Amino acid sequence: MKDLKKIISEKKLFRSGMKNVVQYLLSKNIKLGELSGVEIFGGTGETDIFLAEKLKIFEIWEIDRNCFVELKKKFSKSKIDICNSIEKLEKEYNDTKFDVIVMDNPMNVYGPNKESTKYCEHFDILENIYKLINKEAIIIFLVNKKPFFYNKLHKKNLIWKNRRKEFYGDIDVENIGSYYLIKFYEEYFNKNKLEIIFSKNIPRHHPHLDYFIFKVRKNEVEVINSIDWISLNPLLERYKK
Numbered sequence: 001m002k003d004l005k006k007i008i009s010e011k012k013l014f015r016s017g018m019k020n021v022v023q024y025l026l027s028k029n030i031k032l033g034e035l036s037g038v039e040i041f042g043g044t045g046e047t048d049i050f051l052a053e054k055l056k057i058f059e060i061w062e063i064d065r066n067c068f069v070e071l072k073k074k075f076s077k078s079k080i081d082i083c084n085s086i087e088k089l090e091k092e093y094n095d096t097k098f099d100v101i102v103m104d105n106p107m108n109v110y111g112p113n114k115e116s117t118k119y120c121e122h123f124d125i126l127e128n129i130y131k132l133i134n135k136e137a138i139i140i141f142l143v144n145k146k147p148f149f150y151n152k153l154h155k156k157n158l159i160w161k162n163r164r165k166e167f168y169g170d171i172d173v174e175n176i177g178s179y180y181l182i183k184f185y186e187e188y189f190n191k192n193k194l195e196i197i198f199s200k201n202i203p204r205h206h207p208h209l210d211y212f213i214f215k216v217r218k219n220e221v222e223v224i225n226s227i228d229w230i231s232l233n234p235l236l237e238r239y240k241k
Protein backbone atom coordinates (compact mmCIF):
# COMPACT_ATOMS: atom_id res chain seq x y z
CA MET A 1 0.00 0.00 0.00
CA LYS A 2 2.93 2.33 0.74
CA ASP A 3 4.16 2.00 -2.85
CA LEU A 4 0.70 2.77 -4.14
CA LYS A 5 0.53 5.97 -2.07
CA LYS A 6 3.93 6.95 -3.41
CA ILE A 7 2.76 6.40 -6.97
CA ILE A 8 -0.36 8.50 -6.41
CA SER A 9 1.57 11.35 -4.85
CA GLU A 10 3.81 11.43 -7.93
CA LYS A 11 2.14 14.38 -9.59
CA LYS A 12 4.41 13.85 -12.58
CA LEU A 13 2.57 10.64 -13.38
CA PHE A 14 -0.79 12.43 -13.40
CA ARG A 15 0.58 15.16 -15.61
CA SER A 16 1.95 12.68 -18.14
CA GLY A 17 -1.57 11.17 -18.39
CA MET A 18 -3.04 14.52 -19.42
CA LYS A 19 -0.10 15.16 -21.75
CA ASN A 20 -0.92 11.86 -23.46
CA VAL A 21 -4.56 12.92 -23.79
CA VAL A 22 -3.44 16.13 -25.52
CA GLN A 23 -1.10 14.15 -27.81
CA TYR A 24 -3.93 11.80 -28.69
CA LEU A 25 -6.29 14.66 -29.60
CA LEU A 26 -3.59 16.28 -31.74
CA SER A 27 -3.02 12.94 -33.49
CA LYS A 28 -6.74 12.93 -34.37
CA ASN A 29 -6.22 16.31 -36.08
CA ILE A 30 -8.37 18.09 -33.51
CA LYS A 31 -7.60 21.80 -33.87
CA LEU A 32 -7.33 22.51 -30.16
CA GLY A 33 -6.29 26.13 -30.76
CA GLU A 34 -9.76 26.86 -32.15
CA LEU A 35 -11.70 25.29 -29.30
CA SER A 36 -13.10 26.46 -25.98
CA GLY A 37 -12.93 24.24 -22.93
CA VAL A 38 -14.07 23.96 -19.34
CA GLU A 39 -12.91 21.97 -16.31
CA ILE A 40 -15.85 21.53 -13.99
CA PHE A 41 -13.82 20.15 -11.06
CA GLY A 42 -10.95 22.61 -11.15
CA GLY A 43 -8.98 22.09 -7.94
CA THR A 44 -5.78 24.03 -8.56
CA GLY A 45 -5.59 22.93 -12.17
CA GLU A 46 -2.37 20.88 -11.80
CA THR A 47 -3.20 18.56 -14.70
CA ASP A 48 -5.66 20.77 -16.55
CA ILE A 49 -2.96 23.27 -17.43
CA PHE A 50 -1.50 21.02 -20.16
CA LEU A 51 -4.79 21.01 -22.02
CA ALA A 52 -5.72 24.61 -21.16
CA GLU A 53 -2.57 26.02 -22.73
CA LYS A 54 -3.47 24.44 -26.08
CA LEU A 55 -7.08 25.73 -26.20
CA LYS A 56 -8.37 29.12 -27.29
CA ILE A 57 -10.45 29.61 -24.14
CA PHE A 58 -10.44 27.66 -20.87
CA GLU A 59 -12.96 28.24 -18.09
CA ILE A 60 -12.72 26.66 -14.64
CA TRP A 61 -15.41 25.74 -12.14
CA GLU A 62 -14.49 24.76 -8.60
CA ILE A 63 -16.46 24.56 -5.36
CA ASP A 64 -13.62 25.42 -2.99
CA ARG A 65 -13.06 29.17 -2.68
CA ASN A 66 -9.54 28.51 -1.32
CA CYS A 67 -8.45 27.41 -4.79
CA PHE A 68 -9.31 30.77 -6.36
CA VAL A 69 -6.01 32.59 -5.81
CA GLU A 70 -3.92 29.71 -7.12
CA LEU A 71 -6.23 29.25 -10.12
CA LYS A 72 -6.11 32.95 -10.96
CA LYS A 73 -2.31 32.80 -10.77
CA LYS A 74 -2.06 29.80 -13.09
CA PHE A 75 -4.92 30.67 -15.44
CA SER A 76 -4.75 34.47 -15.56
CA LYS A 77 -6.90 34.72 -18.72
CA SER A 78 -9.52 32.22 -17.61
CA LYS A 79 -12.95 32.87 -16.18
CA ILE A 80 -13.07 31.12 -12.82
CA ASP A 81 -16.41 30.30 -11.29
CA ILE A 82 -16.55 29.27 -7.64
CA CYS A 83 -19.69 27.13 -7.68
CA ASN A 84 -21.16 23.71 -7.09
CA SER A 85 -20.89 22.37 -10.67
CA ILE A 86 -23.30 19.54 -10.03
CA GLU A 87 -26.01 21.87 -8.74
CA LYS A 88 -25.30 24.38 -11.47
CA LEU A 89 -26.03 21.79 -14.17
CA GLU A 90 -29.01 20.30 -12.35
CA LYS A 91 -30.83 23.61 -12.88
CA GLU A 92 -31.82 25.13 -16.18
CA TYR A 93 -28.57 26.13 -17.89
CA ASN A 94 -28.57 28.73 -20.65
CA ASP A 95 -25.00 29.94 -20.33
CA THR A 96 -21.78 29.26 -22.31
CA LYS A 97 -21.39 26.02 -24.28
CA PHE A 98 -17.99 24.36 -24.73
CA ASP A 99 -16.14 22.22 -27.29
CA VAL A 100 -14.03 20.37 -24.69
CA ILE A 101 -15.39 19.38 -21.28
CA VAL A 102 -13.11 17.98 -18.57
CA MET A 103 -14.32 16.34 -15.36
CA ASP A 104 -11.56 15.63 -12.85
CA ASN A 105 -13.96 14.82 -10.01
CA PRO A 106 -13.07 13.48 -6.55
CA MET A 107 -12.58 9.75 -6.84
CA ASN A 108 -15.06 8.45 -4.24
CA VAL A 109 -18.20 9.73 -2.50
CA TYR A 110 -18.08 13.40 -1.56
CA GLY A 111 -20.30 16.42 -1.07
CA PRO A 112 -20.56 19.93 0.31
CA ASN A 113 -20.77 20.84 4.02
CA LYS A 114 -22.37 18.05 6.05
CA GLU A 115 -23.44 16.03 3.02
CA SER A 116 -20.12 14.23 2.61
CA THR A 117 -21.57 11.25 0.73
CA LYS A 118 -24.09 13.07 -1.45
CA TYR A 119 -22.23 12.63 -4.74
CA CYS A 120 -20.16 9.86 -6.25
CA GLU A 121 -17.37 10.18 -8.87
CA HIS A 122 -18.89 11.73 -12.05
CA PHE A 123 -22.17 9.82 -11.66
CA ASP A 124 -24.35 12.75 -10.59
CA ILE A 125 -23.22 15.19 -13.26
CA LEU A 126 -22.81 13.06 -16.38
CA GLU A 127 -26.52 13.02 -17.26
CA ASN A 128 -26.52 16.84 -17.43
CA ILE A 129 -23.33 17.24 -19.40
CA TYR A 130 -25.27 17.65 -22.67
CA LYS A 131 -26.34 21.08 -21.37
CA LEU A 132 -22.77 22.30 -21.95
CA ILE A 133 -22.70 21.13 -25.58
CA ASN A 134 -23.75 23.08 -28.61
CA LYS A 135 -23.53 20.51 -31.46
CA GLU A 136 -20.37 18.51 -30.82
CA ALA A 137 -17.93 18.19 -27.94
CA ILE A 138 -15.05 16.18 -26.59
CA ILE A 139 -15.77 14.89 -23.08
CA ILE A 140 -12.78 13.86 -20.97
CA PHE A 141 -13.17 12.25 -17.57
CA LEU A 142 -11.46 9.83 -15.23
CA VAL A 143 -12.78 6.34 -14.77
CA ASN A 144 -11.80 4.23 -11.81
CA LYS A 145 -11.41 0.68 -13.08
CA LYS A 146 -9.92 -0.74 -9.87
CA PRO A 147 -10.65 1.42 -6.81
CA PHE A 148 -8.66 0.86 -3.64
CA PHE A 149 -11.04 0.80 -0.70
CA TYR A 150 -9.00 1.68 2.39
CA ASN A 151 -10.25 -0.29 5.43
CA LYS A 152 -10.38 2.73 7.73
CA LEU A 153 -13.06 4.33 5.55
CA HIS A 154 -15.30 1.27 5.82
CA LYS A 155 -18.69 3.04 6.06
CA LYS A 156 -17.94 5.54 3.32
CA ASN A 157 -16.53 2.83 1.09
CA LEU A 158 -19.65 0.73 1.45
CA ILE A 159 -21.71 3.66 0.18
CA TRP A 160 -19.17 4.17 -2.61
CA LYS A 161 -19.32 0.49 -3.65
CA ASN A 162 -23.12 0.54 -3.70
CA ARG A 163 -23.17 3.71 -5.78
CA ARG A 164 -20.81 2.04 -8.25
CA LYS A 165 -23.13 -0.95 -8.49
CA GLU A 166 -26.17 1.27 -9.05
CA PHE A 167 -24.30 3.06 -11.80
CA TYR A 168 -22.39 0.28 -13.59
CA GLY A 169 -24.76 -2.62 -12.99
CA ASP A 170 -24.42 -5.86 -11.08
CA ILE A 171 -20.78 -6.57 -11.91
CA ASP A 172 -17.54 -6.75 -9.92
CA VAL A 173 -17.18 -3.00 -9.38
CA GLU A 174 -13.72 -3.45 -7.89
CA ASN A 175 -12.26 -4.55 -11.18
CA ILE A 176 -13.94 -3.39 -14.36
CA GLY A 177 -12.44 -4.00 -17.79
CA SER A 178 -11.88 -1.13 -20.24
CA TYR A 179 -13.87 -2.86 -22.96
CA TYR A 180 -16.97 -3.05 -20.76
CA LEU A 181 -16.53 0.56 -19.69
CA ILE A 182 -16.20 1.92 -23.22
CA LYS A 183 -19.38 0.06 -24.26
CA PHE A 184 -21.14 1.16 -21.08
CA TYR A 185 -20.41 4.87 -21.64
CA GLU A 186 -21.24 4.65 -25.36
CA GLU A 187 -24.65 3.30 -24.31
CA TYR A 188 -24.93 5.94 -21.62
CA PHE A 189 -24.28 8.81 -24.02
CA ASN A 190 -26.59 7.34 -26.67
CA LYS A 191 -29.33 7.24 -24.05
CA ASN A 192 -28.65 10.95 -23.47
CA LYS A 193 -29.09 11.68 -27.19
CA LEU A 194 -25.34 11.94 -27.76
CA GLU A 195 -24.02 10.04 -30.75
CA ILE A 196 -20.42 8.79 -30.48
CA ILE A 197 -17.90 10.04 -33.05
CA PHE A 198 -14.92 8.34 -31.40
CA SER A 199 -13.93 6.98 -28.01
CA LYS A 200 -10.62 6.15 -26.39
CA ASN A 201 -9.16 5.35 -22.97
CA ILE A 202 -5.68 6.48 -21.95
CA PRO A 203 -4.09 5.28 -18.69
CA ARG A 204 -3.39 7.83 -15.97
CA HIS A 205 -1.95 5.33 -13.58
CA HIS A 206 -2.19 1.70 -14.50
CA PRO A 207 -4.21 -0.35 -13.57
CA HIS A 208 -6.50 1.99 -11.61
CA LEU A 209 -7.39 5.20 -13.36
CA ASP A 210 -7.86 5.90 -17.06
CA TYR A 211 -8.85 9.05 -18.88
CA PHE A 212 -11.87 8.27 -21.01
CA ILE A 213 -12.35 10.46 -24.05
CA PHE A 214 -15.58 10.60 -26.03
CA LYS A 215 -16.19 12.85 -28.97
CA VAL A 216 -19.96 13.19 -29.20
CA ARG A 217 -22.54 14.84 -31.40
CA LYS A 218 -25.99 15.90 -30.27
CA ASN A 219 -28.61 13.69 -31.81
CA GLU A 220 -32.14 15.01 -31.76
CA VAL A 221 -33.64 11.69 -32.87
CA GLU A 222 -35.83 10.18 -30.15
CA VAL A 223 -34.06 7.28 -28.39
CA ILE A 224 -35.25 4.91 -25.68
CA ASN A 225 -34.60 6.72 -22.44
CA SER A 226 -32.83 3.95 -20.59
CA ILE A 227 -29.57 2.04 -20.78
CA ASP A 228 -29.85 -0.90 -23.19
CA TRP A 229 -29.03 -3.52 -20.57
CA ILE A 230 -30.05 -6.30 -23.02
CA SER A 231 -27.20 -5.57 -25.41
CA LEU A 232 -24.83 -5.13 -22.46
CA ASN A 233 -25.95 -8.46 -20.97
CA PRO A 234 -23.24 -10.73 -22.45
CA LEU A 235 -20.63 -8.29 -21.10
CA LEU A 236 -22.34 -8.12 -17.70
CA GLU A 237 -22.10 -11.92 -17.40
CA ARG A 238 -18.39 -11.81 -18.18
CA TYR A 239 -17.62 -9.14 -15.56
CA LYS A 240 -19.67 -10.60 -12.70
CA LYS A 241 -17.60 -11.59 -9.68
Ligand SMILES: C[S@@+](CC[C@H](N)C(=O)[O-])C[C@H]1O[C@@H](n2cnc3c(N)ncnc32)[C@H](O)[C@@H]1O
Nearest residue numbers: 041042043045046047048062063084085104106
Ligand atom coordinates in the same frame (compact mmCIF):
# COMPACT_ATOMS: atom_id res chain seq x y z
C1 LIG B 1 -9.38 15.77 -8.25
S1 LIG B 1 -9.62 17.43 -7.80
C2 LIG B 1 -9.35 18.33 -9.27
C3 LIG B 1 -7.94 18.37 -9.72
C4 LIG B 1 -7.67 19.37 -10.83
N1 LIG B 1 -8.54 19.26 -11.96
C5 LIG B 1 -6.23 19.36 -11.29
O1 LIG B 1 -5.93 19.36 -12.49
O2 LIG B 1 -5.37 19.38 -10.41
C6 LIG B 1 -11.35 17.52 -7.61
C7 LIG B 1 -11.86 18.90 -7.27
O3 LIG B 1 -13.28 18.92 -7.36
C8 LIG B 1 -13.77 19.86 -6.43
N2 LIG B 1 -15.21 19.63 -6.21
C9 LIG B 1 -15.79 18.71 -5.41
N3 LIG B 1 -17.13 18.79 -5.49
C10 LIG B 1 -17.40 19.78 -6.38
C11 LIG B 1 -18.60 20.32 -6.89
N4 LIG B 1 -19.80 19.85 -6.50
N5 LIG B 1 -18.52 21.35 -7.78
C12 LIG B 1 -17.32 21.83 -8.17
N6 LIG B 1 -16.13 21.33 -7.73
C13 LIG B 1 -16.17 20.33 -6.85
C14 LIG B 1 -12.89 19.62 -5.20
O4 LIG B 1 -12.91 20.75 -4.34
C15 LIG B 1 -11.52 19.37 -5.85
O5 LIG B 1 -10.77 20.53 -5.91
